[in-house]
Amino acid sequence: METPYPEPIAPAKTRIGWIGIGVMGAAMASRLLSAGYSITIYARSPSKALPLQSKGAQLANSPYDVAKCSDVVFTMVGHPSDVRSVVLDTNHGILAGLNPGGVIVDTTTSSPALAREIFQAAKAKGCHSIDSPVSGGDIGARDGKLAIFAGGDQLAVNWLSPLYEVFGKVTYMGQAGCGQSCKIGNQIVVGANLLGLSEGLVFAEKAGLDARNFVDAVRTGAAGSMVMELFGERMIEGDFRAGGFAEYMVKDMGMGVDVVEESDDERVPVLPGAALGKQLFAGMVANGDGHLGTQALITVIERLNGK
Template sequence: MPLPFLRFRSLYRHSHTHLLTRHFMATSEPITPSNTRLGWIGTGVMGQSMCAHLIRSGYTLTVFNRTPSKAQPLLDIGATLATSPHAVASQSDVVFSIVGYPSDVRSVLLDPNTGALAGLKSGGILVDMTTSDPSLAVEIADAASVKSCHSIDAPVSGGDRGAKNGTLAIFAGGDESIVKKLSPLFSSLGKVNYMGTSGKGQFVKLANQITIASTMVGLVEGMVYAHKAGLDVGLYLDAISTGAAGSKSLELYGKRILKRDFEAGFYVNHFVKDLGICLKECEKMGIALPGLALAQQLYVSLKAHGEGNLGTQALILVLERLNNVSLPPSVI
């Protein structure tokens, strides 16, 4: 057999074996710290805690934040800082993002020069955990597919405490087999719920925000009413917490409100953005949700008063202004 042919056959076997190995890595082998490099874009209130869980689970993390100082706590526990989303993706197999607005998502993932997708190798996975437009999630998934990559929209609910405790509700849209493959990573962050094709995770998160918005309005209205009725508002909250009026919002925010603790677990500015996306989707669907519209206006009022960087529990301030009352601070 001619020597050049033997060399060609050897090269083919090596190349074919390499391709099979890559295919196996991409489809069959479970994700572990030893075979999967992770990237993280956005290390704010939520992202920092979520990323830290993955580092503590043994994964190698490369991170990016527009304000590098916000990533310092993650660097202190072993993360590596990158200079752009593109640089993060070029060193990662799976890239997570959780940023502020849909425009930020588009920039960090789809920018042809600095975006993560441009730096991602074939078979790589993008996981956007930002609350964003469902149509943008579909666009990202289509763009990823062109590069033989995958994209999952996986927004979360649970606030800063859920992020810190690893108990977030995760709403995933995209290829179900990829969501299952990512389950070892999601399990470090909370409980993943597969909701359907690309964009469906975002639709669930928007419905979640609609529910939370009206629940928060009810919570703060009940507190103002109890105060005007001469009740001890703390005792009132305890009394209703185990009945039908009990809710996660009451559990997470009732006592924070009484302590006048308005530190953001989730920013008013971001909630206004989320509710605005909800209203835009309602217009597309041709449906009217008056409770959503009212809640959005109340939160816009907070933003107009310069309180957009407070937490969503600051809605009590709007009700206090409307009724010219002030709940007494509590030390409970």
């Protein structure tokens, strides 16, 4: 690319900024700290930053301040509107503070169109932007086994590879926005798997089967999945602590479904399963369960069955 990068990435040289320290973001930032990187973080609620500060992270007053002292700034926030505010705010955003040659890496599940907009805005300032949402939940974030989907300039993705290796495995998907499109497709598959597992467990219980015995019996066959490995035991135990909020699945699956609803383009796929999944997760939100983990989808199926 015409715009130069900072020096090759190394813990002693590369300054990292991190914005968004929820369950996923905190685990990912913690791995970078453990790998020896210097990290500056921003949190809307400063008290949430204390665990990372105890590991050596520095706290800044705004995304702008994070960017001013960073070579690479990661974001892991909630919604596309949050990404827009954090990155593009004229006075306090990352791009306003980032030095030429700096890199923005958005790991939020966000809009492909917004990723393309940020890419162009960064390019105009002589910076780089990569959309690289992740999959693998809180366990994958903690253990460094995330699947990472990267969109943008491939040279920038290659340059970032030492950082991606801390989190898991990165796959380059194509131009800006392609990382986000891949994640939306991923969420469609995850939602379908969660629904199938929820219905299978409810059916097994109604049939008088032991739930753990059922899962153990089918996990090595065609019904087995990473969703089953990550969430099967939690669903059986009724452990609905969030690795990812159920309300985010409404957003994620909606970014696929809503394109269908809003477009007459014959190339846009019809996604009836994703539409149903979005509706069921929206039902969780309506029940006040939007901040439970995605595995709590089973509660919707249980309610439909009178439990």
